[in-house]
Amino acid sequence: MQIIIEKCKGCGACVLDCPQDAIRLVKRKAVIGPACSECGACLKVCPEEALFSEDAPVPGAVTCEACPIQCRIKEGYTGACQRFMNRGGTLERTIALKTYEEVKHLTGPDWKPAIRQPLITGIGAGTTYPDCKPAPHIVQSKVDGVDVVTVVTEAPLSYSGIKLKIDTDVTIGKEGAPVFFRRKQVGHLTTEEYGSKILSLGGVNLLTGDGGLSLARLISDIANRKRAKLRIDHGSRIEVQVGHRPVIDGKIDDVMRVGCGSATLGLFAGLFNEVADEVIVLDSHLTGLMSEHSSGLYVGARPSGVRLRFKQSTPGRYFGDHGKGWGGTSIIEPRDVIESVDMNVARAGMKILITETTGRKAVMMKVGKRGDLKEIPMPSDASRAVADLADTCQESRVSAVYCGGSGGSARAGVARYPIKLTRAVHAMKARLTIGGAPTFVLPGGGINFMVDVEKVMQGAFTWVPTPATVCPIEYTMTLEDYLEMGGHEEAIKPFG
Ligand code: SF4
Numbered sequence: 001m002q003i004i005i006e007k008c009k010g011c012g013a014c015v016l017d018c019p020q021d022a023i024r025l026v027k028r029k030a031v032i033g034p035a036c037s038e039c040g041a042c043l044k045v046c047p048e049e050a051l052f053s054e055d056a057p058v059p060g061a062v063t064c065e066a067c068p069i070q071c072r073i074k075e076g077y078t079g080a081c082q083r084f085m086n087r088g089g090t091l092e093r094t095i096a097l098k099t100y101e102e103v104k105h106l107t108g109p110d111w112k113p114a115i116r117q118p119l120i121t122g123i124g125a126g127t128t129y130p131d132c133k134p135a136p137h138i139v140q141s142k143v144d145g146v147d148v149v150t151v152v153t154e155a156p157l158s159y160s161g162i163k164l165k166i167d168t169d170v171t172i173g174k175e176g177a178p179v180f181f182r183r184k185q186v187g188h189l190t191t192e193e194y195g196s197k198i199l200s201l202g203g204v205n206l207l208t209g210d211g212g213l214s215l216a217r218l219i220s221d222i223a224n225r226k227r228a229k230l231r232i233d234h235g236s237r238i239e240v241q242v243g244h245r246p247v248i249d250g251k252i253d254d255v256m257r258v259g260c261g262s263a264t265l266g267l268f269a270g271l272f273n274e275v276a277d278e279v280i281v282l283d284s285h286l287t288g289l290m291s292e293h294s295s296g297l298y299v300g301a302r303p304s305g306v307r308l309r310f311k312q313s314t315p316g317r318y319f320g321d322h323g324k325g326w327g328g329t330s331i332i333e334p335r336d337v338i339e340s341v342d343m344n345v346a347r348a349g350m351k352i353l354i355t356e357t358t359g360r361k362a363v364m365m366k367v368g369k370r371g372d373l374k375e376i377p378m379p380s381d382a383s384r385a386v387a388d389l390a391d392t393c394q395e396s397r398v399s400a401v402y403c404g405g406s407g408g409s410a411r412a413g414v415a416r417y418p419i420k421l422t423r424a425v426h427a428m429k430a431r432l433t434i435g436g437a438p439t440f441v442l443p444g445g446g447i448n449f450m451v452d453v454e455k456v457m458q459g460a461f462t463w464v465p466t467p468a469t470v471c472p473i474e475y476t477m478t479l480e481d482y483l484e485m486g487g488h489e490e491a492i493k494p495f496g
């Protein structure tokens, strides 16, 4: 990495973001040290554009090809991720491969087979109120020769909500945008997760707000796989139903993308390279350019002189943008993604395939003598390649996890020492299930869990106008552990 001294203003942005601690400021000018592995992080953050990288080989450095950054690592130094070190001209992992035996003290114990499944579920159990009374059903039986107890209730949970996963590459709104149901805010649009958009609905603050009653009903309806219509502020109107395809602005979205533009090239470069000279995979996250991408180089794609209008992340991978165009970008006319074609490199007659990651839309362009672009009919081999891409995509669907906090007063109905119950759940001595479905219990304090609603019987979720959602809960443990936590021994009934 080189510095243009006159441009450097000594702001220190590169110093903060260099993963190698390779830059320091000397008399308010950046100075690059020998640990630099040419990762390019400083280039991305320098507001003055005072840094540049030369393609020339770095003496004594080995190029790491374990990720798109392709660090050039000098003898005795690591790459930007600190995972690889150049030792005597060979790249070695800085952490040795570990067997399970070496990490199992960290992973924690497994559930004992005897307590994996509840004896009965909480579905239809009813609730006891106040919570200090024993739970409505506490049953005991022998499983695998072990005395096992299951305690069930239907707990009203004010700390509850639902995370909706909507498989789509369509832009539905800005991250963080409020989500409305019948004019009341019920949540917000949160992160994108690979081929999906995530909505977070509910939570105690919205449940106790002025739209709380309809929100409690909405959460239990969605968890029970009923259809709901939502609106994203300054974004789309969507219809969601768990297990079904999403309807976005009146249109059913039927396929989810196979991956981002870069991943698509990683999967299909071999096929694409046989049908076009250059391939652009349009995507709002990463748009891929085959001739520069490592998968394109691997399959022998030649330089094409095509420059894209998006900002480069790493070679062949360009940050997209968001909009109503191809691949969820702002590109409505596919040729507009091409900023220029350098005819010193390109060849007249060269074919450029532009496709979405779903293969839903694709065009073929031909490069003219002056670098002009003309759309041509899609050749049959290219059509087949795009169809192969489309066939690899999964169907779009809506799925959901219900999130609840069951660490509150309802624990008193289970045992006299609620802290012991909480500890037992985290120590995998008491198994928490929801309608028989396995849960993921979040680490840290309390009992915060997530459950896939499709694994819970339809209709098992209800709501009460406190407002709260109501969900079946089961705790299953050995009799010995139950008594140790102050379980309600007098309320135990035999199972069956
Ligand atoms: S290229 Fe990477 S390692 Fe080198 S100075 Fe810049 S940020 Fe640091």
Ligand code: SF4
Pocket (backbone or CB within 6 Å): 039, 064, 065, 066, 067, 068, 069, 070, 071, 078, 079, 080, 081, 082, 083, 084
């Ligand atoms: S895997 Fe690590 S060392 Fe290798 S190129 Fe990527 S960031 Fe650099």
